[in-house]
Amino acid sequence: MSVLVFAETTGGGIAETSLETVAFARGLDAEVDAVVVGELPHGAAGELAEHGVRTVHHATGDAFGAYSGAAWATAVQAAAGQSRVVLAPGTPRGLEVLAHLAARLDVAMAANVVSVVPDDELVVTRQVLGGSVLEEMQLPDTPALLAVAGHAVEAAPAPAPAVGTVRELTPEVAPADLVARVVSVEPVEAVDSSGLTTASVVVGAGRGAGGPDGFGAVSELAELLGGALGVSRVVTSLGWRPHHEQIGQTGSRISPDLYIPCGISGAIQHWAGCASSKTILAINTDPEAPMVTKATYAVIGDMHEIVPAINEELRRRRG
Amino acid sequence: MTDVLVCIKRVPDVGGEVTLTADGQGVDARHVGFTVSEHENCAVELAVQVAAATGGRATVLTLGPAEAVEQLRSALAVGCDDAVLIEVCEPGSYGPADVAREIAAVVADRGDELVLLGNDAADTGDFQVGIRLAHLLGRPVVNGVRTVAVTDGVLVARGDGVDGVETYELPLPAVATVLEGGVEPRYPSLKGRMKAKKAPIDTRAPRSAPAGSGRVRLLLPPAQPSTVDVLGEGPQAAAAVVDLLERMGVAR
Ligand SMILES: Cc1cc2nc3c(=O)[nH]c(=O)nc-3n(C[C@H](O)[C@H](O)[C@H](O)COP(=O)(O)OP(=O)(O)OC[C@H]3O[C@@H](n4cnc5c(N)ncnc54)[C@H](O)[C@@H]3O)c2cc1C
Ligand SMILES: Nc1ncnc2c1ncn2[C@@H]1O[C@H](COP(=O)(O)O)[C@@H](O)[C@H]1O
Numbered sequence: 408m409s410v411l412v413f414a415e416t417t418g419g420g421i422a423e424t425s426l427e428t429v430a431f432a433r434g435l436d437a438e439v440d441a442v443v444v445g446e447l448p449h450g451a452a453g454e455l456a457e458h459g460v461r462t463v464h465h466a467t468g469d470a471f472g473a474y475s476g477a478a479w480a481t482a483v484q485a486a487a488g489q490s491r492v493v494l495a496p497g498t499p500r501g502l503e504v505l506a507h508l509a510a511r512l513d514v515a516m517a518a519n520v521v522s523v524v525p526d527d528e529l530v531v532t533r534q535v536l537g538g539s540v541l542e543e544m545q546l547p548d549t550p551a552l553l554a555v556a557g558h559a560v561e562a563a564p565a566p567a568p569a570v571g572t573v574r575e576l577t578p579e580v581a582p583a584d585l586v587a588r589v590v591s592v593e594p595v596e597a598v599d600s601s602g603l604t605t606a607s608v609v610v611g612a613g614r615g616a617g618g619p620d621g622f623g624a625v626s627e628l629a630e631l632l633g634g635a636l637g638v639s640r641v642v643t644s645l646g647w648r649p650h651h652e653q654i655g656q657t658g659s660r661i662s663p664d665l666y667i668p669c670g671i672s673g674a675i676q677h678w679a680g681c682a683s684s685k686t687i688l689a690i691n692t693d694p695e696a697p698m699v700t701k702a703t704y705a706v707i708g709d710m711h712e713i714v715p716a717i718n719e720e721l722r723r724r725r726g
Numbered sequence: 727m728t729d730v731l732v733c734i735k736r737v738p739d740v741g742g743e744v745t746l747t748a749d750g751q752g753v754d755a756r757h758v759g760f761t762v763s764e765h766e767n768c769a770v771e772l773a774v775q776v777a778a779a780t781g782g783r784a785t786v787l788t789l790g791p792a793e794a795v796e797q798l799r800s801a802l803a804v805g806c807d808d809a810v811l812i813e814v815c816e817p818g819s820y821g822p823a824d825v826a827r828e829i830a831a832v833v834a835d836r837g838d839e840l841v842l843l844g845n846d847a848a849d850t851g852d853f854q855v856g857i858r859l860a861h862l863l864g865r866p867v868v869n870g871v872r873t874v875a876v877t878d879g880v881l882v883a884r885g886d887g888v889d890g891v892e893t894y895e896l897p898l899p900a901v902a903t904v905l906e907g908g909v910e911p912r913y914p915s916l917k918g919r920m921k922a923k924k925a926p927i928d929t930r931a932p933r934s935a936p937a938g939s940g941r942v943r944l945l946l947p948p949a950q951p952s953t954v955d956v957l958g959e960g961p962q963a964a965a966a967v968v969d970l971l972e973r974m975g976v977a978r
Contacts, residue, residue, distance in 0.1 A: 503870065518851055
C-alpha cells in the first residue's frame with residue numbers, strides 16, 4: 408500500500424507539521440510518498456527522505472507561482488496516482504487543498520485526525536468540538552483523505568531513511584482553478600508577530616487581567632522569559648488585545664514547553680489551543696477553575712499581585 | 727446589488743463538561759444551550775455589510791431541526807433580511823457532502839451571488855462544506871478569509887496567509903469561507919429583535935436522503951485525574967515559581 412503526504416515548506420525546509428504528518432503516514436505501515444508544490448527548498452527532499460519518504464513529487468509551473476487552493480489540489484491529484492490514503496497537515500492550506508481534492512473526487516475527508524483505529528485501516532479517530540470529544544469515523548473511499556491534527560504525533564526521522572528520489576511534475580491546471588488566486592501579499596513583519604505558535608514559553612492572560620491596562624505585568628513576564636503573550640477570546644472580543652494574540656479553537660494553537668495562563672478559566676475552546684503545552688502553570692483566584700485542575704502547577708491568588716512578584720524575584724536573582 | 731446567502735450551523739454550546747447520549751452518537755444537549763461558531767457570526771456580519779453596501783439582501787440559511795429557527799432569528803436580529811430553514815429531523819445524519827448538496831440546491835434556486843460560510847463548524851469541524859458547495863455550483867471559492875467586500879461585481883477578500891496578509895480578487899458569483907477576527911459582530915438592536923420575532927422563515931424540505939457522515943461513534947477522551955501541584959497562594963509563591971522556572975531552564 409502506498410500513501411501520499413501533501414508537504415508544505417517554510418523558508419528553510421519542510422514545515423514541522425508536515426514532518427509530523429509524514430511520521431503519522433509511516434505509522435500506517437505503508438510506502439510513503441510526498442508532494443511539494445511550488446518551490447522545493449534546498450535540502451528539503453533530503454529531509455523528507457530522512458523521514459522515510461520514498462518519492463518526492465515536485466510540482467512546478469506558472470500555475471503554482473501564486474497560491475490557489477484549487478490549483479494546488481490539481482498537483483496533489485496528479486501525484487496521488489493509486490495512493491490508498493492522501494494525508495495533509497491540519498494547517499489552513501493543508502485542509503483547504505485536501506477539501507478541494509475531496510470535492511473533486513467526491514470522497515470523504517476527515518479533519519483533525521489523531522489516530523487510526525488499530526486493526527481497521529478504514530476507521531480514524533478525530534477531534535471534534537474543539538477536542539473535548541473524539542469521533543470514530545469511517546473512510547470507505549479510495550483514496551481516504553485525512554488531515555492530521557497538529558501534534559497528534561511527533562516528527563521524527565525514520566529508523567531507516569529512504570533513498571529519496573525527486574520526480575518533477577508539471578500538471579495541467581484548468582483556468583477555472585486559477586480564478587481564486589492570491590493577487591497580492593502584504594508582508595506584515597510576520598502575521599504572527601509575537602511568535603506565539605513557535606515560542607517555547609507563552610504567558611497567557613484572560614478576563615482576570617481586568618481591562619486593557621491589565622497586561623503590563625504579564626507582558627513583562629513574557630519578555631523576561633523570552634516568550635510570547637497570548638490571550639483568551641474574552642480579551643480579544645472586549646478589544647483589550649488584538650485578535651492575532653488569541654489562543655484557542657478559533658485562535659492560534661500553541662505547544663510551548665511552558666504555558667503560564669493567568670486569569671484564564673480554561674474553557675474547552677481555549678483548551679483546544681493550549682492542550683499540547685508540555686507544562687502548564689496556572690495562576691488563578693479560583694482553585695476549582697478547569698485551567699487549574701488540568702494544570703501541572705498552579706498558584707492560587709490575584710494575578711495582579713502574583714505576576715509582579717514573580718517579575719521582581721526574577722530580576723532580583725539576575726542581579 | 728449583491729444578494730448574499732450566509733450559512734450557519736446550530737451546535738450545542740458546551741462550556742464545561744460534555745456528556746454523550748447513551749448510544750454514543752451525539753452530545754447530550756438536554757442541559758446546554760445552542761449557539762453557532764464565532765466564524766459564522768463574523769460571516770453573518772460580513773453578509774449584512776455587503777448587502778447594505780450594495781443594496782442587496784442578506785439571507786441566512788441553516789440545515790437543521792425545527793429548533794434551529796432560534797439561530798436564524800438571532801441572525802435576523804442583527805440585520806439579515808430573510809431566513810431559510812432546510813428542516814431535517816436528524817441533522818447528525820447529514821455529512822458535509824450532504825449539507826453542501828442541500829445548500830447548493832437552494833442557491834441554484836435562489837441565485838444568491840455570494841455565499842458566505844464559516845471556515846469550520848464548531849461541532850464537527852469538517853473544514854469542507856464551503857469548498858464542496860463551490861464545486862457543486864461551479865464557482866470559485868476563497869477559504870479562511872477575514873474580510874470581504876464587493877465593488878463593481880468583484881469580490882475582494884483578505885486573510886492571513888503564510889507570508890502576510892493575502893488579497894484575493896474574483897468575479898461574482900463566488901463562495902467564501904470566513905475566519906473570526908476581521909470584523910466585530912454587532913449586537914442586536916431592540917428594533918432588530920422585534921423584526922426578527924415576526925419575520926417569516928422560508929422552510930424547505932431536503933432534496934435527497936443523506937449519504938451520511940461516516941460517524942461510527944463518539945467517545946470522550948480519557949479523563950485526566952487532577953494532579954496539579956499547587957506551588958502556593960498569593961505573591962509569597964513567587965520564590966517557588968522562580969525555583970520552578972530555573973529547574974525548567976526557562977529563567978535564563
Ligand atoms: C465557537 C466558540 C469558539 C471559541 N473560541 C475561543 C478561542 O479560540 N479562545 C478562547 O480563549 N475562547 C474561545 N471561546 C470562548 C470560551 O468559551 C470562553 O468564553 C473564554 O475562553 C473565556 O475566557 P477567560 O478564561 O478569559 O474568561 P472567564 O471564563 O471569565 O475566566 C476568567 C478567569 O479568571 C479568573 N480570575 C478573575 N480575576 C482574577 C485575578 N485577578 N487573578 C487571577 N485570576 C482571576 C477567574 O477565576 C476565571 O477562572 C469560544 C467560544 C465559542 C462558543
Ligand atoms: N447544517 C448546516 N447548515 C448550514 N450551514 C452549515 C451546516 N453545516 C456546515 N455549514 C456551514 O459550513 C461551514 C463549514 O462547516 P464544516 O465543513 O462542517 O466544518 C460552517 O461554518 C457553516 O457555515
